[in-house]
Amino acid sequence: MQKPWEGRFKEKTEEFVERFTQSVSFDKELAFWDIKQSVAHVKTLLKAGIITQEEAQSILQGLKDIEESILKGSFEFKQELEDVHMNIEVELIKRKGEVGGKLHTGRSRNDQVATDERLYIKDEILQVCGLLRDLRKVLVKLAENSLEVVMPSYTHLQRAQPIRLSHYFLAYREIFLSDEERFLRAYRSADYLPLGSGAVAGVDFPLDRFYTAELLGFNRLCRNSMQATADRDFVLDVLYACAVCGMHLSRLSEDLILWSTEEFGFVDLPDRLCTGSSIMPQKKNPDVLELIRGKTGRLYGNLIGFFTTLKALPMAYNRDLQEDKEPLFDSLRTIQDCLTGTKLVLEGMSIKADAMKRASGGFTLMTDLANYLVLKGVAFRQAHHIAGSITSYLIEKGKRPEDLTLEELRNFSELYQEDALELLNPEKVADRRRTYGGTAKEELVKRIEVAKREEGMK
Numbered sequence: 001m002q003k004p005w006e007g008r009f010k011e012k013t014e015e016f017v018e019r020f021t022q023s024v025s026f027d028k029e030l031a032f033w034d035i036k037q038s039v040a041h042v043k044t045l046l047k048a049g050i051i052t053q054e055e056a057q058s059i060l061q062g063l064k065d066i067e068e069s070i071l072k073g074s075f076e077f078k079q080e081l082e083d084v085h086m087n088i089e090v091e092l093i094k095r096k097g098e099v100g101g102k103l104h105t106g107r108s109r110n111d112q113v114a115t116d117e118r119l120y121i122k123d124e125i126l127q128v129c130g131l132l133r134d135l136r137k138v139l140v141k142l143a144e145n146s147l148e149v150v151m152p153s154y155t156h157l158q159r160a161q162p163i164r165l166s167h168y169f170l171a172y173r174e175i176f177l178s179d180e181e182r183f184l185r186a187y188r189s190a191d192y193l194p195l196g197s198g199a200v201a202g203v204d205f206p207l208d209r210f211y212t213a214e215l216l217g218f219n220r221l222c223r224n225s226m227q228a229t230a231d232r233d234f235v236l237d238v239l240y241a242c243a244v245c246g247m248h249l250s251r252l253s254e255d256l257i258l259w260s261t262e263e264f265g266f267v268d269l270p271d272r273l274c275t276g277s278s279i280m281p282q283k284k285n286p287d288v289l290e291l292i293r294g295k296t297g298r299l300y301g302n303l304i305g306f307f308t309t310l311k312a313l314p315m316a317y318n319r320d321l322q323e324d325k326e327p328l329f330d331s332l333r334t335i336q337d338c339l340t341g342t343k344l345v346l347e348g349m350s351i352k353a354d355a356m357k358r359a360s361g362g363f364t365l366m367t368d369l370a371n372y373l374v375l376k377g378v379a380f381r382q383a384h385h386i387a388g389s390i391t392s393y394l395i396e397k398g399k400r401p402e403d404l405t406l407e408e409l410r411n412f413s414e415l416y417q418e419d420a421l422e423l424l425n426p427e428k429v430a431d432r433r434r435t436y437g438g439t440a441k442e443e444l445v446k447r448i449e450v451a452k453r454e455e456g457m458k
């Protein structure tokens with residue numbers, strides 16, 4: 001098999017070198033985008049008068065046929081031909097003869113690979129954003145259906161203050177909205193056309209790069225041929241967006257794993273999304289959630305690994321850059337799987353509202369016993385101290401706040417009146433938090449309305 005670059009070589013390539021330097025085993029993922037950009041390149045060559053109409057026709061037909069073979073699965077990618085770019089080019093020449101050799105005019109694999117990757121990333125990001133949107137819709141639906149469910153919120157994983165469960169779901173909806181924004185920023189950084197930059201210095205044929213950009217749907221052009229071929233910041237941006245989103249999914253998974261334990265008993269995960277133990281017959285394990293949590297490690301690894309590869313690379317293209325592909329493909333595949341898994345779990349789990357409610361009372365009510373005094377003019381620190389004393393009194397007596405009588409309260413402050421006892425109800429306490437973004441039902445109803453509008457659910 002002749003290599004397109006073998007003209008200046010006198011020795012056959014070592015087999016090890018072929019195996020070690022090849023990228024086709026993974027960059028064939030870019031085949032579709034490579035062909036798409038070649039089509040645009042052919043049209044640009046034609047416009048520049050470098051190839052004739054007939055030559056362009058013949059190359060385009062050849063590319064179309066190759067695309068069909070790839071889709072059918074009959075295209076044989078060869079390791080000796082290194083990467084997806086050379087595999088397709090050599091096949092084109094095989095099918096169309098000499099004219100196929102004109103395709104690579106005014107192009108280098110250096111601007112070619114960067115173009116393929118940018119096209120690929122833009123498309124993948126739109127798919128990730130679609131999954132994020134689906135997940136947010138599920139969260140909004142859950143929020144709408146859980147307005148009447150109260151639960152404790154946690155700080156330091158200790159019960160903190162009662163909230164409505166909707167508040168929790170809406171929190172994650174906000175978080176996944178910020179993930180979409182992060183992915184869209186990565187989209188914008190990928191949205192620059194490198195093609196027409198050549199290997200490093202630009203191209204000596206009159207290629208209309210603005211025309212190429214238009215054909216490929218790029219909104220901007222890389223404005224310097226060295227930057228165009230050396231820069232992989234757009235890859236880092238996606239890897240970062242994937243890592244952050246994975247971290248969010250991991251935190252959500254951790255909550256659900258805890259909530260599904262016998263100790264919490266807040267949710268029940270459906271059998272179809274759990275697995276069993278080979279030795280302990282009673283077990284139903286939340287493996288999907290655990291793997292989502294676990295995969296965050298590789299998302300971080302992909303980011304840090306490739307970030308490190310980029311360090312100290314001299315200007316401009318270096319073969320080290322080939323190391324961008326496996327982490328890139330892996331992160332995008334992983335994040336899409338994790339988003340799909342999370343959605344399945346959220347849709348499938350059942351909520352044990354009684355257990356949540358039971359846990360939401362008790363000492364989570366103490367902040368409000370302090371704030372009651374604040375509203376009567378006591379300084380917050382003083383009020384906090386009094387409520388702290390009530391807490392230790394209750395702990396000593398083995399009682400819960402709901403057991404308090406007015407007399408007991410008044411032993412701590414004369415300012416407590418009959419209405420203070422109403423505070424010993426988690427729903428009421430939640431509904432006092434009426435600030436914008438708080439957990440009060442009337443506020444949540446508004447937030448759900450806005451969320452539904454923003455997600456196009458009404």
Ligand code: ARG
Binds near residue numbers: 083113
């Ligand atoms: N497979 C290479 C990569 O992924 C394509 C560019 C190769 N360029 C070169 N001059 N060897 O980076």
